[in-house]
Amino acid sequence: MTAAPAPFTFQVTAADGNARRGRIATPHGAVETPAFMPVGTQATVKAMYPEQVRDLGSDVVLGNTYHLMLRPGAERVARLGGLHRFMNWPHTILTDSGGFQVMSLAQLRKLDEDGVRFQSHIDGQKHHLTPERSVEIQGLLGSDIQMQLDECIRLPASTDEIRRAMELSLRWAERSRTQFETMGGPAKGQALYGIVQGGDDPDLRLRSAEALSHMPFEGYSVGGLAVGEPQDVMLKMLEVTTPAMPADKPRYLMGVGTPDDLLESVARGIDQFDCVMPTRAGRHGLAYTRHGKVNLKNARHADDPRPLDAESECPATNTYSRAYLHHLVRAGEGLAAMLLTWNNLAYYQALMKGMRGAIEHGQFDDFRAETKAGWARGDIAPL
Numbered sequence: 001m002t003a004a005p006a007p008f009t010f011q012v013t014a015a016d017g018n019a020r021r022g023r024i025a026t027p028h029g030a031v032e033t034p035a036f037m038p039v040g041t042q043a044t045v046k047a048m049y050p051e052q053v054r055d056l057g058s059d060v061v062l063g064n065t066y067h068l069m070l071r072p073g074a075e076r077v078a079r080l081g082g083l084h085r086f087m088n089w090p091h092t093i094l095t096d097s098g099g100f101q102v103m104s105l106a107q108l109r110k111l112d113e114d115g116v117r118f119q120s121h122i123d124g125q126k127h128h129l130t131p132e133r134s135v136e137i138q139g140l141l142g143s144d145i146q147m148q149l150d151e152c153i154r155l156p157a158s159t160d161e162i163r164r165a166m167e168l169s170l171r172w173a174e175r176s177r178t179q180f181e182t183m184g185g186p187a188k189g190q191a192l193y194g195i196v197q198g199g200d201d202p203d204l205r206l207r208s209a210e211a212l213s214h215m216p217f218e219g220y221s222v223g224g225l226a227v228g229e230p231q232d233v234m235l236k237m238l239e240v241t242t243p244a245m246p247a248d249k250p251r252y253l254m255g256v257g258t259p260d261d262l263l264e265s266v267a268r269g270i271d272q273f274d275c276v277m278p279t280r281a282g283r284h285g286l287a288y289t290r291h292g293k294v295n296l297k298n299a300r301h302a303d304d305p306r307p308l309d310a311e312s313e314c315p316a317t318n319t320y321s322r323a324y325l326h327h328l329v330r331a332g333e334g335l336a337a338m339l340l341t342w343n344n345l346a347y348y349q350a351l352m353k354g355m356r357g358a359i360e361h362g363q364f365d366d367f368r369a370e371t372k373a374g375w376a377r378g379d380i381a382p383l
Contacts, residue, residue: 005189008144008218010250014360018242018269021359024250026092026144027189028084031059033250033271034355036262036348037094039279042067043077043087046279047334047341050089056314056342057349059092060145062274065137066098069127070120074140082142094274095143097134097176097195100223100255103152111151113168131175135192139183146185147221148176150195155228162199165224166208169197177215191218193252199224200233202240209244220245221252222270226261235264242269259288259351259375263368266355278348282341285329289317289347292375296340301326304381314346 005027014021024031038045038053040061045053053061063083068074077086084090102109102116109118115130131149138146150169153161173194180192194212198204212220222241225234238253245251252272253265262273278288287294289309294301304322312318316339328336351371358367 004187007186007189008191010219010248012248016359016362016364017267019266019355019359019364020269020271021356022250022271024092024271026191028090028092028144029059031092031272032356034262034266034352034359035059035272036352037062037272037274038345038348039064039274039276040087040089041276042071043083045341045345047283047337048279048345050087052342053345054089054091056346057353058345060094061089061091063087063093063095063141063143064098064101065095065134065141065147066101066129068095068141069098069129069137070122074137078140078142084142092145093141093143094145094272095138095141095147096254096274097138097147097149098129099134099147099150100152102129103154113171115149131172132179135176135179135183135185139180139185139190143190145191145193145219146180147193148173148195148217150197150223152197152224152227153199155200155224155233157199159201159204162197162201162204166197166199166204169195169223170208170211173212173215173217177217193217193219193221193250195221195223195254196241196245197224198237198241200229200237202237205237205241206244209241213244213246217249219250219252219272221254223254225253226256226275231261231264234261235268238265238268238270245269259348260372262348262351263355263371266359267364267368278344279341282339282344283337285336285340286344287325287340287347288344290350290371290374291377291379294322294380296322296325296329296336298326300380306381308343312343312346312350314343316340316342317346 009025012022022033041064134149151165194217196208198208250271253270285297301322358364
């Protein structure tokens with residue numbers, strides 16, 4: 001007889017101010033928090049082997065419902081044994097609902113109470129994504145952490161538009177939860193997160209968070225930020241939202257962000273993050289390091305023999321010279337994207353590990369100040 005999957009659990013193991021150190025348990029392993037989740041949009045973290053991603057300290061990666069439903073198709077992935085087997089990632093997987101991607105297809109979609117009708121950006125084929133279908137797709141993929149379908153709108157927007165989208169997302173949250181339980185998600189040890197919306201309106205954010213907290217989700221997310229608003233607005237929304245989110249459940253800030261965003265959001269009680277920034281930046285010649293950002297396109301690096309950071313444990317960071325990386329970027333070589341993505345994900349994971357240790361030892365504020373001082377100081381060689 002096959003043993004029942006381990007249940008999804010979350011435990012806060014230490015706190016320093018509002019910053020939390022914790023552990024999520026899923027059927028595919030533990031996730032140490034605060035956690036950064038590399039984005040594997042189409043069942044791959046671009047320019048990286050799965051083994052590399054894991055070796056850098058990643059406990060979980062993100063897959064995208066919208067892209068995977070279009071290609072290769074959720075039913076096909078299910079027939080092939082599920083997303084974990086398909087992408088050779090035996091660890092935890094989180095899938096988003098597809099709502100953010102559909103939002104970006106404003107010219108190709110029609111939204112109503114039932115869901116969203118849209119045309120594929122690949123072949124123009126018409127699709128209908130409802131809260132039920134989104135959860136069904138995520139169930140077919142077999143992801144450990146799934147997301148309700150929501151409507152994410154760009155900012156700035158009118159209060160009426162923000163309210164309409166927030167209230168629709170709450171109704172979709174109830175439908176998503178019903179579908180998740182119908183499909184037996186809890187019995188499989190899977191989790192479904194609700195998503196707080198409300199744009200840049202504090203009152204609407206609070207209403208959304210309080211309403212969702214009365215629904216039996218395994219975790220709660222903050223959506224609809226980093227969509228055009230300044231960082232200080234995003235942080236203000238977190239200060240309003242996180243106190244209204246259940247303290248015994250993980251809190252996930254979706255689509256964020258820069259290293260500074262991560263630091264400041266952890267200080268406000270966030271446990272999970274995802275963002276394309278480190279991988280996308282790597283493909284465009286930008287490196288993140290403890291000395292700040294390094295743009296390898298700049299000519300000043302052409303004669304610089306130093307590695308990005310000799311003290312880093314990552315081979316991409318401590319081995320290859322800036323001059324060589326500059327050459328690869330300027331020449332358009334694929335190795336440039338591979339090495340800089342490797343560096344960037346290594347730095348992001350090192351930053352998260354540093355935050356976890358600092359919280360455990362009650363030194364988060366010191367760690368945050370020292371980290372920012374390192375970015376400000378930099379180490380660019382003179383011309």
